[in-house]
Amino acid sequence: MKKLKNYGAFMVLTLLLLASCRKDQMAPAKAGGATSNGIYVLNKGILNYTFPVNATGNIVYTYSSGSLSYYNIASKKLVADQYSMANGTQTQIGGGSDFKIYGSKMYIIGFTGITVADARTSKLIQQVNLSGIGGIAFYNGNIFLSGFEQIKVMDTTTFSVTKTISLGGGNYDNFADGGLAVVNDKLYIANTSIYDATISIIDLTTLTILTPIIEVIPQTTTMTTDGNGNIYTLSPFDENAGFEYQAIGGLTVVSPKSNVPIFITQAQAPFNNLTLTGAGNFVYFFNNLNSLLAFNATTHAVTNFVTDGTSFTHPTCIAASAATGEVFVGDAKDGATNGIVYAFDKTGKMEYTITAGINPSQILLVQN
Secondary structure: OHHHHHHHHHHHHHHHHHHHHOOOOOOEEOOOOOOOOEEEEEEOOEEEEEOOOOOOOOOEEEEEOOEEEEEEOOOOEEEOOHHHHHHOOOHHHOOOOEEEEEOOEEEEEOOOEEEEEEOOOOOEEEEEEOOOOOOEEEEOOEEEEEEOOEEEEEEOOOOOEEEEEEOOOOOOOOOOOOOEEEEOOEEEEEOOOOOOOEEEEEEOOOOEEEEEEEEOOOOOOEEEEOOOOOEEEEEOOOOOOOOOOOOOOEEEEEEOOOOEEEEEEOOOOOOOOOOEEEEOOEEEEEOOOOOEEEEEOOOOOEEEOOOOOOOOOOEEEEEEOOOOOOEEEEEOOOOOOEEEEEEEOOOOOEEEEEEEEEOEEEEEEEOO
């Protein structure tokens, strides 16, 4: 009987060890679903550079004052820098451009690589030195990272690159700030060259490129999905008022069933603000006048979301809740001091504001 007890204890311990070592299989946290009770805000900080150039002949760029703010909705308590409080340093997340939670870990794409931390405590797990990354997505225990004309596949346990998938092409394709979406076992990739008007697709069960690629508005950059699984991609309005490349930009809606565009709206999305968020039946983005637009997935109507006259100086990020209809907007203001996050109810009226760090770049709604 004693031996049987020891054997049982041994089996329990073994199962616990196996569970702690397995790949993360959970879906990434995102806006939608159940009501969120916490808000993370990733703040880039300030871009600095050293001039003259270094020994290699390049200007040295660094970021300072990067931070990760956390706001508890119920208690209304703000932690100005959750990451620094947990780790005693903030240098690793400077320049952060994308931020997602997958399983038990949070992944922050910074200027020099990926910071992997515990999703509940923000304690650093590992720093992965991998530059030239634009966006991040997850599927079946793997991390997918967009870069220059390629997708890197990384293991969520070892954080090692297990495969590099070439997208081909001779232009500056697939270098987007988050231009990835996972739908129906496929990875959709925004190809960002001004000369390119395509979305590439990878079959995630075989990790191979699918053809044909999808024709969309040129220079597609950011991507999101709605509650029905449709894919949205946003292209910028030409920085030279449409004269240099004749690009007026806009939103392309793609059906994952047919892999063809089902709707295109030329809404003059700004050249330097292509934040795009989907939640439930709506997708949110800004036009070149800094007006927050809401796209209805059913009617295809585009309307101004804000109804109380609130205006933005330099909006940089959006998050939305399908459960409550609330929309959150990060505004960098002057880019040198603290930004602000505005919370709006489903009717477009402001509920409250949160003090963010310098240059907020990503908002993530979470359940803790």
